[in-house]
Amino acid sequence: MTGDQISGELYVRPAGPFDLEVLAALHAICFTAPWDQTWTANSFAEVLAMPGASGIILLDKDNEPLGFAVMRSVLDETEIILLAVRPDCRGRGFGKELAQMIVERAHAEGQQAIFLEHAHPNVAAARLYQAAGFKQMGIRRNYYRNRNNEAVDAVTMRRDLAQE
Numbered sequence: 001m002t003g004d005q006i007s008g009e010l011y012v013r014p015a016g017p018f019d020l021e022v023l024a025a026l027h028a029i030c031f032t033a034p035w036d037q038t039w040t041a042n043s044f045a046e047v048l049a050m051p052g053a054s055g056i057i058l059l060d061k062d063n064e065p066l067g068f069a070v071m072r073s074v075l076d077e078t079e080i081i082l083l084a085v086r087p088d089c090r091g092r093g094f095g096k097e098l099a100q101m102i103v104e105r106a107h108a109e110g111q112q113a114i115f116l117e118h119a120h121p122n123v124a125a126a127r128l129y130q131a132a133g134f135k136q137m138g139i140r141r142n143y144y145r146n147r148n149n150e151a152v153d154a155v156t157m158r159r160d161l162a163q164e
Contacts, residue, residue, distance in 0.1 A: 015068060019057060029086060034148070054070070066086055067085035077112060078114045116156075117155060134157040
């Protein structure tokens with residue numbers, strides 16, 4: 001098994017340049033809602049090449065990818081760009097594990113806040129992030145475009161680490 005054990009039979013490891021196809025494949029099966037955008041291996045390469053960007057992959061004991069997260073830290077803030085768990089693995093706390101890992105890492109790095117956004121209709125994401133201590137900051141009207149080119153609002157959220 002490669003990676004650090006985080007609980008039970010769950011492991012996590014950093015996403016690297018050889019994981020771009022894995023990340024794109026996971027994204028394709030995780031992000032299927034009408035408002036979701038397609039990410040290719042090249043999309044991941046571009047984002048992960050940005051200063052402060054990183055990714056993690058959640059694995060089972062057989063080294064099978066269960067989910068991932070991509071984030072970016074700038075100065076004293078972190079942004080969660082993507083966080084996903086395979087549909088067949090949802091409802092088992094894996095998203096919570098990924099979110100908690102990001103929070104712990106941000107704390108360890110001295111970050112003051114974590115930001116994210118999600119599509120307004122994505123109720124599961126809202127519940128996950130609220131349970132992880134994020135508070136809604138606002139709404140970005142017409143931020144996303146769905147597959148029919150219709151506007152979808154984004155919910156912006158923040159977790160203030162400076163007060164913890």
